[in-house]
Amino acid sequence: MTKSALVVKAYGRQFIVEIDGTNYQAVTKSKKTEYVVGDIVGIEEINSEQVQIVDVIKRDNLVYRTDNNRSKIIASNIDQMLIVIAVKPNCNLNFLNNCLIFAESAGITPIIIINKTDLTESADFTNKIINLYTASLGYEVISLSAYNGCDAILSKLANKNSLLIGQSGVGKSTIINQVIPDGRARTGEISKSENTGCHTTTNAELYHINNHSNIIDCPGLQEFGLYHLDVDRLIEYFPEIKDHLGECKFRNCRHLNEPGCIVKTLYENGQMDKVRFELLQSITNNLLTKGRF
Numbered sequence: 001m002t003k004s005a006l007v008v009k010a011y012g013r014q015f016i017v018e019i020d021g022t023n024y025q026a027v028t029k030s031k032k033t034e035y036v037v038g039d040i041v042g043i044e045e046i047n048s049e050q051v052q053i054v055d056v057i058k059r060d061n062l063v064y065r066t067d068n069n070r071s072k073i074i075a076s077n078i079d080q081m082l083i084v085i086a087v088k089p090n091c092n093l094n095f096l097n098n099c100l101i102f103a104e105s106a107g108i109t110p111i112i113i114i115n116k117t118d119l120t121e122s123a124d125f126t127n128k129i130i131n132l133y134t135a136s137l138g139y140e141v142i143s144l145s146a147y148n149g150c151d152a153i154l155s156k157l158a159n160k161n162s163l164l165i166g167q168s169g170v171g172k173s174t175i176i177n178q179v180i181p182d183g184r185a186r187t188g189e190i191s192k193s194e195n196t197g198c199h200t201t202t203n204a205e206l207y208h209i210n211n212h213s214n215i216i217d218c219p220g221l222q223e224f225g226l227y228h229l230d231v232d233r234l235i236e237y238f239p240e241i242k243d244h245l246g247e248c249k250f251r252n253c254r255h256l257n258e259p260g261c262i263v264k265t266l267y268e269n270g271q272m273d274k275v276r277f278e279l280l281q282s283i284t285n286n287l288l289t290k291g292r293f
C-alpha cells in the first residue's frame with residue numbers, strides 16, 4: 001500500500017523522508033523524476049529503514065531558479081520566502097531583486113530579513129534597504145542580529161512553511177539554529193567548522209519549529225536566474241509599475257527604449273530605482289534573446 005511522506009532532506013538523488021515523526025532513507029523509482037524538500041510524496045516500504053519514493057502527492061508551488069536554460073529546484077509547498085541579506089559579505093541587490101521578482105511571479109509572500117545589525121556598518125545599509133523596499137515598494141523588512149536572537153521573526157514563522165534563501169554567509173543557518181528547538185546541536189556543528197574557515201550548508205533541509213511551523217534551510221546561492229519567466233508578464237512583478245499597466249503608448253511595448261513608455265517615465269520621475277530599472281531591462285533582453293543561440 002502507498003503511504004505518504006514529507007521530504008525533509010535532499011542530497012543528490014538521495015532523500016530523507018519523514019513518516020509519522022520518523023525519518024527514513026529514501027531512494028527514487030525513476031531516475032528522471034526530481035523531488036525536492038517540502039514535497040509530500042507517495043512511498044513504498046523497502047525495509048524498516050529504507051523506502052522508495054514513487055510519486056509526488058502534493059506540490060502546491062515550487063521555488064526554482066533557471067540559469068542559462070537549466071532549472072534548479074529548491075523547495076516546494078512554501079508559504080513565504082524569507083530573503084536573508086546582510087551588509088557582509090557584500091550584498092548583491094540584483095540577487096535580492098531577482099528573489100522578489102520570483103516570489104511575485106509564484107504568488108509566494110516575500111519577507112526581507114536584514115541580518116547582522118550588530119555590525120556598525122549595518123545601520124546605513126539597513127536604512128537604505130528600508131527606504132526603498134518598505135517605504136517605496138511596500139515589502140516587509142525585518143532587521144535583526146542572529147547573534148542577539150531572532151524573536152523579531154518568531155510570530156512571522158507561526159503556522160507557516162518558510163524558506164530561507166540568500167547568498168552564502170548571510171547567516172541563514174545561524175537564524176535556523178535560533179528558531180528551532182534543538183538548534184544547539186547545529187550551533188556546535190558551526191563552531192567546529194569555523195576552525196577550518198566557514199560553515200557552508202550543502203543540502204536543503206526542512207526543520208520543524210513546532211507541529212504547525214516548518215523552516216527550510218538551503219545552500220547559499222550566487223544567483224537566482226529567472227530565465228523561465230514570461231517576458232510579457234514581467235512588469236506585473238514590479239510593485240512600482242503594477243498600478244500603471246497598460247499606460248505605455250504601444251500595446252506591445254517591451255519597456256526598453258520605446259517612445260511613450262510608462263516604465264521609462266517612472267524611472268525619469270524618480271519613481272523607479274535605477275538598479276531595478278536596469279535589472280528589468282537586462283532580464284527583458286535575456287528573455288528576448290534566449291533560445292536564439
Ligand SMILES: Nc1nc2c(ncn2[C@@H]2O[C@H](COP(=O)(O)OP(=O)(O)OP(=O)(O)O)[C@@H](O)[C@H]2O)c(=O)[nH]1
Binds near residue numbers: 201
Ligand atoms: N556579526 C554577525 N555575524 C553573523 C550573524 N549571523 C551569522 N553570522 C556569521 O556569519 C557567518 C555565516 O553564517 P551562516 O549561518 O553559516 O551563513 P549561511 O547563510 O547559512 O551560509 P551558507 O550555508 O554558506 O549559505 C558565520 O561566521 C556566522 O557566525 C550576525 O547576526 N552577526
Ligand SMILES: [Mg+2]
Binds near residue numbers: 174199
Ligand atoms: Mg547555511
Ligand SMILES: [Zn+2]
Binds near residue numbers: 248255261
Ligand atoms: Zn513600456
